[in-house]
Amino acid sequence: MSDTTETEENEAPKIVLPDDTPVDLQKELRLSNVQEVLDQLDKELIGLKPVKTRIRETAALLLVDRVRNKMDLSASSPTLHMSFTGNPGTGKTTVALRMAEILHRLDYVRTGQLVTVTRDDLVGQYIGHTAPKTKDVIKKAMGGVLFIDEAYYLYKPENERDYGAESIEILLQVMENNRDDLVVVLAGYKDKMDTFFYSNPGMRSRIAHHIGFPDYSAEELMAIAKLMLAEQNYRLSEEAAKALFEYTKRRMTMIHFANARSVRNALDRARLRQANRLFNSAGKAVTKVDLMTIEAEDILASRVFQEGSLDLDGDEGADVEPVVES
Ligand SMILES: Nc1ncnc2c1ncn2[C@@H]1O[C@H](COP(=O)(O)OP(=O)(O)OP(=O)(O)O)[C@@H](O)[C@H]1O
Numbered sequence: 001m002s003d004t005t006e007t008e009e010n011e012a013p014k015i016v017l018p019d020d021t022p023v024d025l026q027k028e029l030r031l032s033n034v035q036e037v038l039d040q041l042d043k044e045l046i047g048l049k050p051v052k053t054r055i056r057e058t059a060a061l062l063l064v065d066r067v068r069n070k071m072d073l074s075a076s077s078p079t080l081h082m083s084f085t086g087n088p089g090t091g092k093t094t095v096a097l098r099m100a101e102i103l104h105r106l107d108y109v110r111t112g113q114l115v116t117v118t119r120d121d122l123v124g125q126y127i128g129h130t131a132p133k134t135k136d137v138i139k140k141a142m143g144g145v146l147f148i149d150e151a152y153y154l155y156k157p158e159n160e161r162d163y164g165a166e167s168i169e170i171l172l173q174v175m176e177n178n179r180d181d182l183v184v185v186l187a188g189y190k191d192k193m194d195t196f197f198y199s200n201p202g203m204r205s206r207i208a209h210h211i212g213f214p215d216y217s218a219e220e221l222m223a224i225a226k227l228m229l230a231e232q233n234y235r236l237s238e239e240a241a242k243a244l245f246e247y248t249k250r251r252m253t254m255i256h257f258a259n260a261r262s263v264r265n266a267l268d269r270a271r272l273r274q275a276n277r278l279f280n281s282a283g284k285a286v287t288k289v290d291l292m293t294i295e296a297e298d299i300l301a302s303r304v305f306q307e308g309s310l311d312l313d314g315d316e317g318a319d320v321e322p323v324v325e326s
């Protein structure tokens with residue numbers, strides 16, 4: 001959708017229709033091109049049933065709102081600030097991107113852009129630095145979606161003079177006054193977010209939609225793996241699929257497991273091993289099928305299959321992940 005059509009649509013004079021004029025909601029849906037994004041969401045994202053349902057509901061609300069507007073039944077635009085809670089790698093960022101697109105196609109926001117930030121982008125180190133930093137971010141995100149990852153770190157009650165509170169204040173104002181031009185999504189772990197909302201009732205009251213992202217089952221993670229591989233023109237041999245399923249079940253019980261992100265990382269390493277295996281099969285001609293196929297050995301060489309790998313949860317810190325999965 002180009003900017004011009006959008007402006008024209010916005011500026012079109014309202015026609016007051018008789019009360020019993022029928023409206024074809026399906027046609028409105030087609031016109032908005034939003035079905036496309038919803039279908040893509042269904043096709044390209046495995047599982048996430050409750051999340052998909054909530055997104056459909058939101059799309060329906062906005063669509064009806066748009067039709068109501070056309071019929072001169074205007075109401076204040078709905079509050080759409082949201083919280084996305086769930087463990088790492090459950091698809092929060094991916095869904096936020098799609099949500100931004102949907103909001104844009106339904107003319108709720110001017111652009112479909114998603115600006116992702118964390119505390120460090122919003123809060124300064126010194127007095128007087130926070131307000132300009134936060135305002136700068138808001139300016140960049142205006143007309144789209146501002147995604148604040150691990151939003152609860154904005155609030156640090158243990159620090160008496162924490163500048164996070166200043167940032168929250170500014171955000172609260174914008175969330176209220178500019179709610180038809182900026183949608184704020186707060187993302188992070190469920191329990192930390194609950195604590196944050198408990199201490200920040202102002203923030204809580206401005207968030208209309210709380211969407212929980214469940215952990216994936218081993219079967220869902222396998223489906224995600226196959227989707228990711230297909231996107232890159234790779235496939236698993238039958239034995240490799242069995243090995244990856246076993247890998248997934250083990251990896252799920254280990255430290256720093258990050259759902260779909262761990263799957264992506266595991267596949268990256270499997271590709272590396274596959275390349276080395278092919279490279280080392282010196283002399284033998286390599287076929288297109290060879291180039292596409294991940295074999296069981298490419299998976300089974302992972303440290304996840306070594307004795308005692310479950311104990312690889314020492315105090316190595318967050319960047320242990322590649323080590324654990326390599
Ligand atoms: N349901 C899904 N189907 C297919 N791919 C998925 C699904 N969920 C996540 N992914 C993929 O897994 C990766 C991690 O997802 P994403 O970054 O959206 O998760 P996140 O919840 O934002 O994680 P983090 O907490 O680490 O920020 C991405 O590459 C994404 O495409």
Ligand SMILES: [Mg+2]
Nearest residue numbers: 092093094149
């Ligand atoms: Mg993310």
